[in-house]
Amino acid sequence: MSPRLRRSLWIALLLTPALLLIVAFVTLPILSAFVYAFYKWQGLARVGFAGFDNFRLILFQPPFSTWTYNAFFHNVIVFVALMVVQNGTAFFLAWMLSKGLRLHRFHQVSLFLPVILSTVIIGFLWKLFLNPLFGLVNRTLIAIGLDSWAQPWLGQPSTALASLIVVNAWHWVGFPTLVYLAAMQRIPREILESAEIDGAGEWTRLRRIVWPLVAPATTIVVMLTFIGSFNWFELPYIMSGLEGPPFHSTDVLGLYFYRTAFGTVSAGLQDFGRGSALAVLIFLFILGISAWWVRLLRRREIDL
Amino acid sequence: MNKLSRLGAALALAVSAAAPAFAAELTFWSWRQEDRAAYQEIIADFNKLHPDVKIKFEAFEPTSYNTILSTALAGGKGPDLIQARAYGGLEAFAKPGYFLALDKATVPELDNFAPDVLAAETMREDGKVYAVPFATQTVLILYNKEIFQKNGVNPPENWDDMIAAAKALKAKGVMPFANGTATAWQNEILMGAFTPSIYGPAFNSDLVAGKATFEDKRFVDALGKLVELKEHLPQGFTGVDYPTMQQLFISGRAAMIAAGSFEIANFRKQNPKLEIGVIPGPAAAKGGPRLVSLFVDGGYAINAKTEHKADAIKFIRYVATPRFGELFSARLGNISPIKGVKIEDGLLADVAKLNASSAPYVMLVNFRYQEPTGSMLIQSGVQKMMAGQATPAEVGSEVTKGIAAYHKPFQK
Structure with a gap:
């Protein structure tokens, strides 16, 4: 046996257990969802072939299609808002931290602290903070004389989704900050210093030097935010509920999928057919867009 | 004999010794983890009549119960005895053939139930009963007797009374109602507590007969009455969720709450000093009819594939007797629909009395079989x-x- 073959065999041997696990618990479930989507279901019993009927229902038959587009639209809003609010903030925070000012270690840790807390804790905590009667937010507003600013934050369509987005940003901002900070620290000092000597102001340096050079970090942050936004489930589930209240104004694809496939105790029935069809479409959408976008983003990355 | 074969022999012996005991034990699945102790007592009582049938009670988390149960049943397994839901929730399991059909030949005690109660556990397609109902739930208004007395307010009988009472309470700094609308299903409770008294019994029979829709003036006017309640709900009620409204009533900050009778046991447990009274939704006009909304909570079913059919039927017959009904009501604080059950608890007896004049909890009873429900x-x-x-x-x-x-x- 040639050493080369021996080496390949070794690699194959070491990879097999992991591959088997991935096939059994990732690939097969995804493929089975593809199959399920083409059947009619009664509970967990398959009762006949449905063709594209499940897809037709969720894409073209109101009210199911109305719910699909409504939820999808909210996912888009969440993505755009998080890009601006969460990742924009993260970029500037990282810039400030990278200057190594006094207490920057302390600020770095406190920014990252919420990231290590579980979404369940964050969700319950903020739900209490935003409670219209005894929540910290309204109490504070009333205490400082801003009574009219006190709102039922999670109870009105104008503020409910925005509140969830802000909480999500508060929870996760430390992560993109850290990614950007690491990227900024990799930028050679000489480049920034010589630009400064040449008379480039802070804004010019940020825009012309830092921003292009942290492009790989931007790729990671954009892709993770994109996937996270379109798979968003835990926070809206904990803070508003499976139905995306009030009247579907916080409904997102994750919630809609869950209630369609598994039903709710208090209103809906379970339908694995429509649920799987939704899961398949969400999966294909995320896969397609991220594959296309990663290639686009990679093109603007520069090797130092 | 080497060690391994000795171990094998011991194992085989253990299995064969355990097998007969295992064979006689029925499993019973439920979503009521908090009722474990009560069910042990119920099973002990059943064993006084049938000492030979052993039953093991297992409870699961309610929101995943359906998924766990349907996974087991789809795999040809699952428990022998099953706590099942009613209406559309029953059909989801009865239609694929997971439950054993019950009839009066095998379970003569089905005569102990009123036809509309049995209807909740009947599949509409074949007209067969698939579970024995265990409780009815009533959607009505709970009020805090102490707050009413302290503020000199009487339980309202008609709509104008109620608005006057709400204003009087508010003037004294008491929140009239605890209800909020942030949790989706609480909106249906709100509808169920107030609208039947306004739209009246005739609307419901017209609806079932196919002569009326929800565009009917009677229903729309009743919804309109709900809007009048807005100013008497907590401030920011659109953001008040289910746990918050429960706490408002339990802590005595709010005087009334539109709720299901299933809250009573829980409210009393959390605040034993709470004196609760019950009233139906107020009548539209003085002397008009007052109706509560009524629905069947669920039932007990038998797995169609059970290997212990005869024993399972013994238990199902038992849970259809007044003996069980009285124990159930006393221990679990819910109203048994079995005829001839005497309810000792004063408050539950009051609810049972209100049930005599009821309308079905309309959406659950009629329109939760298909989506959009x-x-x-x-x-x-x-x-x-x-x-x-x-x-x-x-x-x-x-x-x-x-x-x-x-x-x-x-x-159209």
Whole structure:
């Protein structure tokens, strides 16, 4: 046996257990969802072939299609808002931290602290903070004389989704900050210093030097935010509920999928057919867009 | 004999010794983890009559119960005895053939139930009963007797009384109602507590007969009455969720709450000093009819594939007797629908009395068999209406349009 073959065999041997696990618990479930989507279901019993009927229902038959587009639209809003609010903030925070000012270690840790807390804790905590009667937010507003600013934050369509987005940003901002900070620290000092000597102001340096050079970090942050936004489930589930209240104004694809496939105790029935069809479409959408976008983003990355 | 074969022999012996005991034990699945002790007592009582049948009670988390149960049943396994839901929730399991059909030949005790109660556990297609109902739930108004007395307010009988009472309470700094609309299904509870007294018994029979839709003036007017409640709900009620409203009532900050009778046991446990009274939704006009909404909570079913059919039927016959009904009501604080059950508890007896004049909890009883369910539609409809973003007429037509997708009489 040639050493080369021996080496390949070794690699194959070491990879097999992991591959088997991935096939059994990732690939097969995804493929089975593809199959399920083409059947009619009664509970967990398959009762006949449905063709594209499940897809037709969720894409073209109101009210199911109305719910699909409504939820999808909210996912888009969440993505755009998080890009601006969460990742924009993260970029500037990282810039400030990278200057190594006094207490920057302390600020770095406190920014990252919420990231290590579980979404369940964050969700319950903020739900209490935003409670219209005894929540910290309204109490504070009333205490400082801003009574009219006190709102039922999670109870009105104008503020409910925005509140969830802000909480999500508060929870996760430390992560993109850290990614950007690491990227900024990799930028050679000489480049920034010589630009400064040449008379480039802070804004010019940020825009012309830092921003292009942290492009790989931007790729990671954009892709993770994109996937996270379109798979968003835990926070809206904990803070508003499976139905995306009030009247579907916080409904997102994750919630809609869950209630369609598994039903709710208090209103809906379970339908694995429509649920799987939704899961398949969400999966294909995320896969397609991220594959296309990663290639686009990679093109603007520069090797130092 | 080497060690391994000795171990094997010991194992085989253990299995064969355990097998007979295992064979006689029935498993019983439920979503009521908090009722474990009560069910042990019930099983002990059953064993006084049938000492030979052993039953093991296992409870699961309620929101995943359906998934766990249907996974087991789809795999040809699952428990022998099953706590099942009612109406559409029953059909989801009965239709694929997971439950054993019950009839009066095998379970003569089915005679102990009123026909509309049995209907909740009957599959509409074949007209067969698949579970023995265990409780009815009533949607009505609970009030805090102490607060009413302290503020000199009497339980209201008609709508004007109620508004006057709410104003009087508010003037004294008491929140009249604890209800909020943030949790979707609480909007259906709100509808169930107040509207039947306004739309009256005739609307319901017209609806079932296919002569009326939810666009009917009687229903729309009743929804309109709900809007009048807005100023008597907690401040920011659109953001008040289910746990918050429960706490408002339990802590005595709010005087009334539109709720299901299933809250009573829980409320009393959390605040034993709470003196609760019950009233139906107020009548539209003085002396008018007052109706509560009524539904069957669920039932006990037998797995169609059980290997212990005879023993399972013994238990199912037992849970259809007044002996069980009395123990159930006393221990679990819910109302047994079995004829001849005497309810000792004063408050539950009051609820049972109100049940004599009831309307079905309309969406669950009639329109939770197919999607979009009536419940989904009315929940977000009422939520929208209470937020001031839809009129009662719009809600009525939205609900009718949604249900029309599968309900012939609603199709124009």
